[in-house]
Amino acid sequence: MKLSITLFSLSLIVLLISMQTLPYGKNNLQVVFRYDDYSKYSRLPMEKELFEMIKSHGGGALVGVIPFPYADHPKTAKEFDKSVFLDQEKIDLLKQYHADGTIEIAIHGFAHKNNELLDYRSEYAGMPIEEQETLLHIAKKELEKALGLSINALVPPFNTLDRSTLDALKNQGFTLLSAASSTPFYQPDDLNYLPGGPYPNKLRKVVKNALQANHYDALIVSTQHPYDIEESGVELPEFRKKDKQVKLSDIKSDLTYITNQKKTELTSIKKLSSEPENLSAERLIANMRLRNSFVSKHRLLPGPLALYPLSGLHYTVKSAKDMYARQIVNASCLFLSILAAFVIIFNLILVFFKSSKKLRLPLLLTATFLLGLAAVKIYTNQFYFISALALNVGLAIILSIFSSKNSYQSKV
Ligand SMILES: [Zn+2]
Structure with a gap:
């Protein structure tokens, strides 16, 4: 639980900091x-x-x-x-x-x-x-x-x-x-x-x-x-x-x-x-990598972050590389904070719900369904934001069940 709260806070802070300074307005x-x-x-x-x-x-x-x-x-x-x-x-x-x-x-x-x-x-x-x-x-x-x-x-x-x-x-x-x-x-x-x-x-x-x-x-x-x-x-x-x-x-x-x-x-x-x-060829290659990145292709970030390459623009090497790196940092922080938030929520449910043992099976079934859905989406190349969210929630349920089980056993 403590780890989830720390993880949630850290990834949210990094996400907010990296959202502040978009560097693509320096040149003409x-x-x-x-x-x-x-x-x-x-x-x-x-x-x-x-x-x-x-x-x-x-x-x-x-x-x-x-x-x-x-x-x-x-x-x-x-x-x-x-x-x-x-x-x-x-x-x-x-x-x-x-x-x-x-x-x-x-x-x-x-x-x-x-x-x-x-x-x-x-x-x-x-x-x-x-x-x-x-x-x-x-x-x-x-x-x-x-x-x-x-x-x-x-x-x-x-x-x-x-x-x-x-x-x-x-x-x-x-x-x-x-x-x-x-x-x-x-x-x-x-x-x-x-x-x-x-x-x-x-x-x-x-x-x-x-x-x-x-x-x-x-x-x-x-x-x-x-x-x-x-x-x-x-x-x-x-x-x-x-x-x-x-x-x-x-x-x-x-x-x-x-x-x-x-x-x-x-x-x-x-x-x-x-x-x-x-x-330069380097500029073309940097732009192709940005356009074909996993984050660009699957639209894993909210649009207002403006981290997707716009159609018809050939970015400078610096900007293309910078956007690519920011895509990775922002997507990692965003999904880590979502994962940590859901782990906290499910942990709280399992800790405070009186018959938490009864809840485990339906939660486990939900997690299996969500992970299966994400796997199918990855396999069919349709892994978009919503599938990434499903994957996160599924993982959060499993992590919560295991962590609550461990804490129960350690108390016994
Ligand atoms: Zn022609």
Whole structure:
């Protein structure tokens, strides 16, 4: 009993102390853009206006260029003798906004075609590494030739790749990859990473959520395609039909909104690259660990503690690690204090109830039921807060019965 009271008090104190200081408001919330599917076919006047708007607000973007839209994949570099399918105006636009630091340029695949090797869409995944290297090598070399610039970034079509793609990228001298918000096979020595984030119709909400939760210490990468924007003249594809297109004026209004917020700023790939940690593999790995933690996945903490990573935010290494550690400390303290509280309650019932022996069997049956329920929930991967509570109460009953039995025997 004494032990339970001490445990309850201690864990409650630690929980209250760690709730006091949320550290995610030290830096500015940063927003950068990624624009995919720039090709011979995308609408130039819309792109011109978009880049100019981003520039005039002091922002930046990573632009994914499709060098050979819908061309066949060559097996070797020797059998391919085409140059990139971009007309001069398209090339000039890229050069102009690259020169002033507004955009950084990436290859967006080779032909943006699904290789149909796996059960999900990808241009690279599933291919032997040599073939992936050939595609990366030609796309990089030809785009560099056309633009007169060094190209070191890849935005894989459909955001998909495999481990061989990462090795092929390293072999071909790439330094930056931008795909989905997580890439499970990433390793600490892999190249820099820019995770794709909210589509333009969701951007404002993601920023607002971050500001509301005081989660400033993060980066938001708003990912756009021509079909996200009404003026592109392209409709949303089938898999995005539920989303809404935005107008260029909406993007302008978002840019103004972002620049008007305190502690929120637009940034560029150039600025982000000047600080090695910003786009590091370590940052991605820390964020993936936080998003996949047991506490995040099973929502084991009350929402107001704001210890869950918000959708669309790429936290700094420090914040991601700190949130992860706080999740463990807070969840441990919370459930220890609940366990201790229930042990105290059941002990009191057993001590003060006149026929406490009669109570033991129904309590033991209740405990068995609760522990069984928690076990089933763990097995079926549905272990949420309520199952954790059931596990706690079940354990508390068993501990109370044993401790009351021992104290009874010691009295005898
Ligand atoms: Zn694309």
